[in-house]
Amino acid sequence: DKFAEEIDEEVEQLVKDAFSKALEIMQSNQPRLKLIADYLIDKETIDEFMFEELLNKQLPESNMETAAAQ
Helix, strand or coil: CHHHHHHHHHHHHHHHHHHHHHHHHHHHCHHHHHHHHHHHHHHCCCCHHHHHHHHCCCCCHHHHHHHHHC
């Protein structure tokens, strides 16, 4: 019925908006995500303390510019 269709459309829009926001966050943090991925490739596991350290690490400006260009 019409009401169910409206709900489906609203839910679909919410999911699309959330996906777009998640993609934007990941793209803006690409250098940090690469740093964490490289660590995991090397070590295979990561604890919460190392994850936080890598996530909050100051990165050189050149890394940030390279990621923004991609």
